[in-house]
Amino acid sequence: MTAITARAHTNIALIKYWGKKDPKLILPYTDSVSLTLNDFYTDTTVEFVDELAADQFSLDGQAQVTTKITPFLNLVRDLAGINLFARVESTNHVPTAAGLASSASAYAALALAASRAAGLNLDQQALSRLARRGSGSATRSIYGGLAIWHRGEDDATSFAEPLPTPDLDLAMLVVLVDAGPKPISSRNLMANTVETSPYYPAWVTHNQQAAQQMVTALAQNDFAAVGHLTEQSSMQMHATILASDPAFTYWTPETLKAWAIVKQLRADGIPAYATMDAGPNVKILTLGEQVPKILNALQADFAGRVLTTTPGPAAKVIGAQHD
Ligand code: ADP
Ligand code: DP6
Ligand code: CO
DSSP states (O other): OOEEEEEEEEEEEEOOOOEETTTTEESSSSSSEEEEEEEEEEEEEEEETTSSSSSSEETEEOOOTTTHHHHHHHHHHHHTTTOOEEEEEEESSSSSTTTSSSHHHHHHHHHHHHHHHHHOOOOOHHHHHHHHHHHHGGGGTSSSSSEEOOOOOOTTTOOOEOOOOOOOOOOEEOSSSOOOOOOSSSHHHHHHHHOOOTHHHHHHHHHHHHHHHHHHHHHTTTTTHHHHHHHHHHHEEEEEEEESSOOOOOOOOHHHHHHEEEEEHHTTTEEEEEOOSSSSSSEEEEGGHHHHHHHHHHHHTTOOOOEOOOOOOOEEEEEOOOO
């Protein structure tokens, strides 16, 4: 059969997804809103092959277990009505499991490559639903630019959609506090937060409202509101995590240092807002013209550890090789 290579970019949530109402189908408790990034992505090649006795998976040239991708490939096989095993080769142009959303680009690329390799031609909504089954954040990485993941109420209604491009020159700086793998996966920690954090119900109510406010702020090109909502959603997520049992945070002292620089920039009149995910790294949402000033402010503490990026494109097929 044909080997298909797909590329999907990571996305950073401005309004976070944190917690599954249905862990099997990956249905979230709240909507979330994200920005797909231009400079971080995953390339994945999938080929369904007659001679294989099991799925094969390599990441960055190293053989991997298939515990997570085989159940995902089973969904694709069921959809396509095939029963061949697959050879999957993936390369991350993003640190893996470091809180920089490798699972988002990974499962968006795998959804697109595997479905095409299996002979399916899914539209973006169907791809978004399929990617969701691999990793929640991947639901949004099917699209370029800004996307909203509607939490929905079942498999058919929980998918992401693109949001209109605002008249804002959005930029994001990534402060690499630690690019190594996180001590606890997002999956395990969010389950424990749902189960044990007394703040979780408040998070759901508030974050769901914030997602709607974000859509409005973007439609109005109101960057101060977009930035404020972004920082608040992240801080509220981390507060909810901190209150879980056992108490936990992904943050390190350097995370707080970077956040303090962002707050000082704002006090100096520069629009910059911090957002942190399941890891200590700090992403700064700003406008393109502000990037040099922000780089300058980070120079003393984070020289050589800041990457600048802009909105990125939708997932796409970048290669097809016929036998
Ligand atoms: P991150 O913050 O990077 O999204 P997660 O804990 O959510 O961290 O996801 C990391 C996991 O995603 C990895 O342990 C691996 O199972 C999976 N993953 C990452 N990159 C790939 C890839 N290119 N292909 C398939 N799975 C991947
Ligand atoms: C903090 O999508 O990695 O980045 O659905 O279990 O694979 P699973 O988790 P994942 O969680 C992402 C959490 C987050 C916020 C976000 O991306 O919305
Ligand atoms: Co992830």
